[in-house]
Amino acid sequence: MIRSINTLLVPIPTIRAHKLACTVMNEQVLVLVHIQTEDGYEGWGEATTIGGLSYAEESPHSIKTNIDTYFTPLLMKEKPTSTAKAMQLLSTHISGNRFAKCAIETALLDIEGKRLNLPISELIGGRVRDCIEVAWTLASGNTDTDIAEAHQMIEKRRHRIFKLKIGSNPILDDVAHVLAIKQALPDCRITVDVNQAWTELEAMKGISLLQDGGVDLIEQPVSMRNKSALKRLAEHFDVAIMADEVVQDPYNAFQLAADHCADVFAVKINQAGGLKAACLIGQMAHLAGIELYGGTMLEGPIGTAASAHVFSTYPSLNFDTELFGPLLLIEDILAQPLDYQNFGLTIPTGAGLGIEVDNDKVYHYARQANLSSSNPISLGTYVSDSHTGV
Ligand SMILES: O=C(O)C[C@H]1C=CC(=O)O1
Numbered sequence: 288m289i290r291s292i293n294t295l296l297v298p299i300p301t302i303r304a305h306k307l308a309c310t311v312m313n314e315q316v317l318v319l320v321h322i323q324t325e326d327g328y329e330g331w332g333e334a335t336t337i338g339g340l341s342y343a344e345e346s347p348h349s350i351k352t353n354i355d356t357y358f359t360p361l362l363m364k365e366k367p368t369s370t371a372k373a374m375q376l377l378s379t380h381i382s383g384n385r386f387a388k389c390a391i392e393t394a395l396l397d398i399e400g401k402r403l404n405l406p407i408s409e410l411i412g413g414r415v416r417d418c419i420e421v422a423w424t425l426a427s428g429n430t431d432t433d434i435a436e437a438h439q440m441i442e443k444r445r446h447r448i449f450k451l452k453i454g455s456n457p458i459l460d461d462v463a464h465v466l467a468i469k470q471a472l473p474d475c476r477i478t479v480d481v482n483q484a485w486t487e488l489e490a491m492k493g494i495s496l497l498q499d500g501g502v503d504l505i506e507q508p509v510s511m512r513n514k515s516a517l518k519r520l521a522e523h524f525d526v527a528i529m530a531d532e533v534v535q536d537p538y539n540a541f542q543l544a545a546d547h548c549a550d551v552f553a554v555k556i557n558q559a560g561g562l563k564a565a566c567l568i569g570q571m572a573h574l575a576g577i578e579l580y581g582g583t584m585l586e587g588p589i590g591t592a593a594s595a596h597v598f599s600t601y602p603s604l605n606f607d608t609e610l611f612g613p614l615l616l617i618e619d620i621l622a623q624p625l626d627y628q629n630f631g632l633t634i635p636t637g638a639g640l641g642i643e644v645d646n647d648k649v650y651h652y653a654r655q656a657n658l659s660s661s662n663p664i665s666l667g668t669y670v671s672d673s674h675t676g677v
């Protein structure tokens with residue numbers, strides 16, 4: 288039986304500015320859910336998003352408000368006796384709010400795993416791999432800085448796949464930036480994420496130049512609203528085209544898979560609405576012959592561990608993952624950091640998420656952020672962006 292549900296906003300600075308087409312991040316606001324049960328178990332979940340409301344439809348504050356106002360009273364009143372029943376209850380009474388649902392499901396699975404002494408991977412289908420390769424995003428905004436950062440990552444054997452965030456500069460400038468990095472790192476896989484910034488016509492031009500320059504993967508080049516453009520681009524080019532923002536819950540992923548709108552799906556547990564939903568999307572994509580990529584909303588270690596459990600169950604993961612979120616933050620909130628080495632992340636083997644959250648640290652940071660009104664939580668720097676019509 289659930290005794291308490293606490294939702295905490297925990298802002299942590301990033302190691303450097305992280306520039307996307309829709310926002311510039313100097314800190315990440317972790318949205319953490321802590322559930323405690325009457326019989327002494329506790330579980331953690333995470334509903335972190337990117338840049339306030341600039342990336343997705345739920346903001347850190349809306350997630351906290353909605354969990355406190357709607358999710359918690361419902362769960363406390365109905366007292367579901369399993370994670371599956373709790374999620375069924377939430378899906379019946381609460382529409383949308385996929386990030387919030389993901390955090391609740393994660394915390395409940397963490398508890399269920401601890402109760403059964405099994406890692407979450409074994410509760411959601413069973414792992415078929417114990418380690419996953421992790422790409423790093425170069426997004427300092429400067430080509431030479433990005434190249435130097437990539438060399439450091441290779442030297443430390445942390446990453447050898449690099450994703451570049453483009454779309455906020457003129458196309459030819461972005462292409463020149465990407466190709467300079469590709470030439471400096473000829474043995475590395477280089478991918479680009481346009482975060483919806485191009486029109487179809489711009490994408491035709493940009494992708495053609497990137498494909499000729501040897502780029503390996505193009506992520507969400509056009510608006511998520513224009514699924515047919517994404518499909519046309521995937522059909523037109525040999526280079527792999529990946530759907531990201533457009534891949535949401537299993538219903539919409541089903542349509543995308545059935546229409547074969549992209550060569551690869553980036554799956555994110557928060558965008559999907561939870562771990563089981565993300566498993567379902569992975570299975571559907573696989574059945575439709577679509578490749579899989581383990582995506583991130585730049586979560587801290589809780590959401591990252593949860594994602595790793597999900598991706599460990601995928602039948603194939605040919606485009607690897609980008610679960611580097613915790614490494615972008617200056618502080619860790621775990622007693623023992625996640626195990627990144629040899630270009631990969633080891634999937635935790637302990638019960639539940641298999642991690643130990645430093646509760647004192649997390650509650651301390653959350654209190655500090657709430658008390659200090661002169662230091663409000665930053666929600667990213669607004670970047671004017673024409674593709675979303677704002
Ligand atoms: O993929 C996205 O759009 C979001 C995120 C993932 C890595 C990164 O740098 O940003």
Ligand SMILES: [Mn+2]
Nearest residue numbers: 480506507531
């Ligand atoms: Mn993306």
